[in-house]
Amino acid sequence: MxxxxxxxxxxxxxxxxxxxxxxxxxxxxxxxxxxxxxxxxxxxxxxxxxxxxxxxxxxxxxxxxxxxxxxxxxxEGTHLVPEDPFLRAEMMGWLFFEQADLQKPIATPRVYHLRGMAAEKAGDIARFHQDGHAALDKLEQWLAPRTWLVGERYTLADLAASCYVSLAGQGGYDMARYPAIRAWTQRVSEQPGWVPLLTDA
Ligand SMILES: N[C@@H](CCC(=O)N[C@@H](CS)C(=O)NCC(=O)O)C(=O)O
The missing domain is CATH 3.40.30.10 (Glutaredoxin)
Structure with a gap:
């Protein structure tokens, strides 16, 4: 196993x-x-x-x-990865964007908040928020006229990119300014088989 x-x-x-x-x-x-x-x-x-x-x-x-x-x-080989090579590459593009632009600016302030270090790290958090908002603004703009990140259906791109984005509020991000992102993370969480971050809380 x-x-x-x-x-x-x-x-x-x-x-x-x-x-x-x-x-x-x-x-x-x-x-x-x-x-x-x-x-x-x-x-x-x-x-x-x-x-x-x-x-x-x-x-x-x-x-x-x-x-x-x-x-x-x-x-690989499942319905979550588009067969069409172009769509597949677009899907991977979102995986790279998540790692390069979204993950660190969202994850690091979240860790500071969860570990009670938000006050001492306020300066760092503000800098991360600047980068994070720039990436979230791009994502919001892309999603506003769309249901999913790539093509017409839920793919690995939506799964991968939505996790940290849905946790951004825990890192002090005001997500009220991102209605398309909030609707999208909600849609992702309604997909069959989706599981919450904490299953024992
Ligand atoms: N790019 C890596 C990042 C992995 C990463 O940063 N993992 C964190 C937890 S999210 C970790 O294990 N940190 C080690 C530590 O905190 O000791 C990935 O996507 O797997």
Missing amino acids: LRLYDSRFSGNCWKIRILLSQLGIPFERVTLDLTQGEAGTPAFRQKSRFARVPVLEFEDGRTLVESGAILLHLA
């Missing part, structure tokens, strides 16, 4: 759990406590070259890191 090393609050890990659920793939979940440095142990570094989650471990012991690579590997 596949084994997923993850953490409870990580949006990158959440993407993988949603996909595994939507594809009906059974897996064993191993949840690390990042606040206790569990990703940095020598044993875990053997599985994850940069001491980070998510990590997908195969039965033969090989491990795959980077949420985008894991998503693409699992979704």
Whole structure:
């Protein structure tokens, strides 16, 4: 059986759990406590070259890191990846955009807020918000006349890009200014097999 090393609050890990659920793939979940440095142990570094989650471990012991690579590997050949090469490339474009433009400016202020560091990190948070809003503005503009990011249906692009975006409010972002994004994350959460970030809260 596949084994997923993850953490409870990580949006990158959440993407993988949603996909595994939507594809009906059974897996064993191993949840690390990042606040206790569990990703940095020598044993875990053997599985994850940069001491980070998510990590997908195969039965033969090989491990795959980077949420985008894991998503693409699992979704290959399924309805979540367009067959048309152009649409497929567009879909991957959103995976790159999420990692390059959205993920860090949203995830980092969220971590500061969740760990009670928002006051001491106010300056950093303001800088991240500037970058994050620039990316969210682009996303809002793209989504305003559309239902999904690519083509006419829900794809891996929507799954991957929506996770951190839907958590942005936890990092102090005012999402009221993004009605198209809010409607889109709601649509994503209504897709069959979608699972919430926290299932035990
Ligand atoms: N680009 C990587 C980012 C992975 C990443 O930053 N993981 C964070 C959690 S979301 C992590 O494991 N941090 C290690 C730590 O906090 O000790 C991906 O998409 O998988």
